[in-house]
Amino acid sequence: MHAECAPKCDYRCSKASRQKRCLLYCNMCCKKCLCVPSGTYGNKQECPCYNNWKNKKGGPKCP
Known part of the structure; x- marks a missing residue:
């Protein structure tokens, strides 16, 4: 797992209505792309x- 994914995705999904789903896809996308907007x-x-x-x-696959 890319070490920076979790904190970046925690912030990215902090206002999402479906937190668990957002985190799942954000982390998946981060691991593949090595980048979170x-x-x-x-x-x-x-x-x-x-x-x-x-x-x-x-x-879009990534939140």
Whole structure:
């Protein structure tokens, strides 16, 4: 596990309505992309991998 993922995802998901789900996907995305966008929402252009990873339905995979 990438050491910086947990604290970055804790902050990223701090205002999410579904905390556990947000943390699960944020950590998954962080491990793959080695990047978490700043702030609690948006700013995904900072991490192209994080921004471009889609779910099966074509929606964004990463919170």
